Amino acid sequence: MKFTDHVYEKYKTDWRQNHQHPFIIEMGQGTLGVEKFRFYMVQDYLYLIDYAKLFALGAVKAQDLKTMGKFAALLDATMNEEMALHRKYAEQFGISETELEQAEPSPITLAYTHYMLHAAQNGPLSHLVAALLPCMWSYWDIGKELNLIPGAADHELYGEWIRMYSSEEFGALARWCMELMDELAEGVSEQEWARLEDIFLNTTRFEYMFWDMAYHQSMWPSNN
Numbered sequence: 001m002k003f004t005d006h007v008y009e010k011y012k013t014d015w016r017q018n019h020q021h022p023f024i025i026e027m028g029q030g031t032l033g034v035e036k037f038r039f040y041m042v043q044d045y046l047y048l049i050d051y052a053k054l055f056a057l058g059a060v061k062a063q064d065l066k067t068m069g070k071f072a073a074l075l076d077a078t079m080n081e082e083m084a085l086h087r088k089y090a091e092q093f094g095i096s097e098t099e100l101e102q103a104e105p106s107p108i109t110l111a112y113t114h115y116m117l118h119a120a121q122n123g124p125l126s127h128l129v130a131a132l133l134p135c136m137w138s139y140w141d142i143g144k145e146l147n148l149i150p151g152a153a154d155h156e157l158y159g160e161w162i163r164m165y166s167s168e169e170f171g172a173l174a175r176w177c178m179e180l181m182d183e184l185a186e187g188v189s190e191q192e193w194a195r196l197e198d199i200f201l202n203t204t205r206f207e208y209m210f211w212d213m214a215y216h217q218s219m220w221p222s223n224n
């Protein structure tokens with residue numbers, strides 16, 4: 001069985017929890033509080049800076065030029081397309097680029113990005129891809145699901161987010177990541193397969209915690 005089919009079946013409950021988080025439900029209904037979305041955008045911008053570094057590490061760890069080129073393209077797409085969406089939203093909220101970059105990361109943002117970079121730096125390419133997979137796949141899955149809600153993709157604030165993550169371009173990147181994961185997991189030992197599952201489950205759970213952090217605008221206890 002392919003790794004992606006296996007983890008989808010086994011961790012369906014954790015996976016679906018992300019789709020059912022109030023942040024996602026309310027974004028689809030267009031009722032999400034603007035301050036929650038604003039908080040998310042700032043934290044996600046900080047997240048994306050480290051996420052882009054993950055792609056740079058992917059290029060370093062790639063075993064062939066095709067994979068290396070793909071990671072370089074993903075790095076470019078993150079910095080110039082995905083982060084551009086955030087910069088646009090920030091402008092709407094009156095936040096400058098400098099303010100965005102200098103914002104304080106929340107404990108969850110720090111924990112999530114540090115976990116991903118740790119897995120990427122200390123293991124083979126398969127560990128990096130396992131850490132990355134839920135980020136790409138789950139956003140695409142959520143984007144597609146929200147896009148099915150009549151009118152959601154036309155919402156004046158959340159529509160652009162939904163259109164971007166449900167797009168064919170984003171889907172192609174997510175599919176590439178899934179295929180690469182399946183290739184890298186093929187034929188690995190039982191112990192290594194379990195390690196990959198572990199990393200996949202951890203970042204799937206971090207995805208949930210990120211939505212929850214944004215919904216409750218959680219910072220360090222002393223800041224709240």
Ligand SMILES: Cc1ncc(CN)c(N)n1
Pocket residue numbers: 044047048082134135136139207210
């Ligand atoms: C937390 C998070 N996870 C995933 C993505 C999709 N690249 C994102 N923008 N932010």
